[in-house]
Amino acid sequence: MKTHHQRTALITGANKGIGKEIARQLAQRGFAVFIGARDMAKGREASEELCQAGYEVTCIHLDVTDPVSIRTACGTFSQKADHLDVLVNNAGVLEDHGEDILNLNTEMLDRTLKANVTGPILVIQDFLEHLQKSKSGARIINVSSGAGALNDMTTYAPAYSISKTALNAVTRQFAGALRGENIAVNCVDPGWVRTDMGGSNASRPVEKGAETIVWLATEAPQSETGKFWHDKKEVD
Ligand code: NDP
DSSP states (O other), X not given: OOBOSSOEEEETTOSSHHHHHHHHHHHHTTOEEEEEESSHHHHHHHHHHHHHTXXXXXXXXXXXXXXXXXXXXXXXHHHHBSOOSEEEEOOXXXXXXXOOGGGOOHHHHHHHHIIIIIHHHHHHHHHXXXXXXXXSOEEEEEEOOGGGOGGGOOSSSHHHHHHHHHHHHHHHHHHHHHTTTTEEEEEEOOOSBOSTTTOTXXXXXXXXXXXXXXXXXXXXOTTOOSOEEETTEEEO
């Protein structure tokens, strides 16, 4: 059965970490949630766990580095829902291993850009037709990082930092292009979060990491667009 009236959300890379927590919080608020996962076994495990908790969650195969996978995911989505209200580009990779820009492995940089920058661009392009059918005004949130802030750029993880700075630029580009279409586009630094990527020493639980993203998806004024957020405040 197709979802007509309920608000819908798609979160990429939502089989674990911050993405899974965003899925949980949006489902808790009544959204029909679609979890994107590049590994269906992991994706199904996450969606089944959330369904058992009483939420409406569906898993869709979506590898953000594979244009065919994104297109196919878009077709699968259209069989299950007739509109998309919230798209969270959460999937991301951090492959840097301590080398600085002087020794940067540019093949690794290319892989990082493909996942963290080209992927979100393709996902937005392909899902735009569904976002344009949102009745409440659609919202796109790109999960960036403090490492992407130009005003606080360190030499840490150059490939990852460059990719997140680029993602912030992508956010501004789409916000400008979609102004007038009632589609808000923002990016978020979730802080240092305890996940496989953030590690066990990180200061924040996933609940806190998801907070500003969920706020932008649900409560922030629709007029807020093209901005970079941390803890519900705009940052440079
Ligand atoms: P995790 O490593 O826990 O989760 C990353 C998710 O992205 C996984 O579901 C992973 O899938 C998925 N993913 C990776 N590559 C692809 C791909 N090609 N296609 C689809 N999914 C993919 O990381 P976090 O939850 O910590 O990170 C979520 C987002 O938050 C990322 O964009 C990250 O850069 C950002 N962030 C995280 C911070 C932190 O401290 N944790 C700080 C700042 C930003 P799989 O399980 O198959 O690997």
